[in-house]
Amino acid sequence: MSLTRQEIEKVALLARLILTPEEVEEMTGQLGRVLEYMALLNEVDTEGVEPLAHAVEFANVFREDRVEKSLDREIALANAPHRDDECYLVPAVLGDV
Amino acid sequence: MTSLDRFPFDRCASELLVALRVGHVTSEDLVQAALAQIEKYDPHVGAFLAVRGEKALDQAREIDRRRARGEKLGLLAGIPVAVKDNLCMEGEPTTCASRMLANFVPPYDATVVARLKAADAVIIGKTNLDEFAMGGSTETSAFQKTRNPWDLERIPGGSSGGAAACVAARMVPLSVGSDTGGSIRQPAALCGVTGLKPTYGRVSRYGLVAFASSLDQIGPLAQSVEDCALLLEVLAGHDPRDATSINRPVPPYRELVFQRPDAIKIGYVPEMLSDGVSPDVVRTMEETLNVFRSLGAEIREVALPHARYAVATYYIIACSEASSNLARYDGVHYGYRTDEKAMLAELAEERRRLQQEGNLAALDDLDTALVRLYRKTRAEGFGAEVKRRIMLGTYALSAGYYDAYYLKALKVRRLIRQDYDQAFERVDMILGPVTPAPAFRIGEKINDPLAMYLFDLFTVSANLAGIPALAFPAGLSTEGLPIGVQLQGPPLSEERLLQMGYLFQQVTDWHRRRPPLIENDRLLS
Secondary structure, three states, rough: OOOOOHHHHHHHOOOOOOOOHHHHHHHHHHHHHHHHHHHHHHHHHOOOOOOOOOOOOOOOOOOOOOOOOOOOOOHOOOOOOEEEEOOOOOOOOOOOO | OOOOOOOOHHHHHHHHHHHHHHOOOOOOHHHHHHHHHHHHHHHOOOOEEEHHHHHHHHHHHHHHHHOOOOOOOOOOOOEEEEEEEEEEEEEEOOOOOOOOOOOOOOOOOOOOHHHHHHOOOOOEEOOOOHHOOOOOOOOOOOOOOOOOOOOOEEEEOOOHHHHHHHHOOOOEEEEEEEEEOOOOOHHHHHOEEEEOOOOOOOOOOEEEEOOOOOOOEEEEEEEHHHHHHHHHHHEOOOOOOOOOOOOOOOOHHHOOOOOOOOOOOOOOOEHOOOOOHHHHHHHHHHHHHHHHOOOOOOOEEOOOHHHHHHHHHHHHHHHHHHHHHHHHHHOOOOOOOOOOOHHHHHHHHHOOOOOHHHHHHHHOOOOHHHHHHHHHHHHHHOHHHHHEEEEHHHHHHHOOOHHHHHHHHHHHHHHHHHHHHHHHOOOOEEEEEOOOOOEEEEOEEEEEEOHHHHHHOOOOHHHHHHOEEEEEEEEEOOOOOOEEEEEEOOOOHHHHHHHHHHHHHHHHOOHHHHHHHHHHHHHHH
């Protein structure tokens, strides 16, 4: 399975990354080789095998729906890179910027 | 003992606890000894990202005062413990060895950190790791390299490289790591220490910075099996804040470890002793099987026919989960954020240029300011290996490839699990190598991700199957580097694994060997 530079750029957008031209070059080769190796799985017959997403197959865990103490707003905002008194701040989302 | 021992942490934590109880040493002595050892050797080893010098000493003195007053103290009262830097500790930077979290100070304790505090352990510092625990050499840390105390030109393994190296260099007796695909067992093996990956769910993951949530598990590293048993007893237990934690009582591992298990059948997979495995590892495995035979275990061949697919399966699943887990690093809530002004100016400039060129298609595709904020933040905050894994995972989960990669891997995962289930009908545990070779040289594999991934072939299966595995030192290579082996058992068989490991360490002294670095100070030049 070889990858094209276009595919790498598309995946980078999906992953919300920006790659430099050198990184695109390097990843195209490296990820291509890793995917080639992963093609090894094609030799396994998985007809009728149920996927296993979790090694310990739990039933869902429920708790009573009651309000519990959560972090104070000030503490929750303490690590925010950009904030005002009560909110996280992001660049304008609507309109021309 | 006296506080004048050259290497107080040659002693088991249980011995240190007795010495503390009878007043031969104080917790302050032990913390001083740990800090002195760190000061002397860590400039060469690089195991710690942060050392809580004065805070740890204050805490030790407080414990000494409480002891003097006759107060009831916790299981690890006064013992210095190191914690991997992907475990949150309130008020202490928790970086995951990433630029992304360089300034992150968690507002809460991970459950295991809370448990250590409740046990009156003294947390001495945070240890280095591969960035976000993604790697097998601790070379992908954004901040520093950690070197193997047995040979400073070699990697300590990873991702819990700092956690293993600080135990090997006798800086602390106990250390907490995490294991997603071997990250406790592999560095333990390469540094000549003992490490346990518990059953998935045995230890709460609350407050562990997530890498691959269906595989991550926290566990102990120490010089001996008995110390791993002690630390596991403190770490393990049900936690309502981790919905995947197992709601079963925690056995008193620290007492049960001394019991001799009866009529144990140990399996091994002959294929694992052939192609591509170093002769030193093969010899160590054969010798270890003989030791267990002489201890009365019955040795049987078993088959794990899908083991050869484990690396491919693991990397598809782990990277897929990582790409999803790491989506939270967006430059908004916490962690690194790109320079917003520069980003907006750059975006405006791109728009102007495309307008001039009349390139309407590209203008349409141009990132919004918010999307560009995410992308620049992540491009600058993550290192190369993390980006590679996010890319691989995003690809494996993307439309058109999901069935061929992710779904296929989940199916093979079940087959790998079934192999173990069948094997454990015939034997109680399986002995195998931890790594195909001893520690490699720093830089040797860093530009070849596939070679790095293939080094994990013996460890990733236990994570895929969710089973416990205990790694311990069992030999030295011809070059004098430690070689480890691992015992894998069915879910919740920690007790038996620890008992067999303890028995092994009663009749061998591999776990007592010290790295030449600390034996001979002239090597410090």
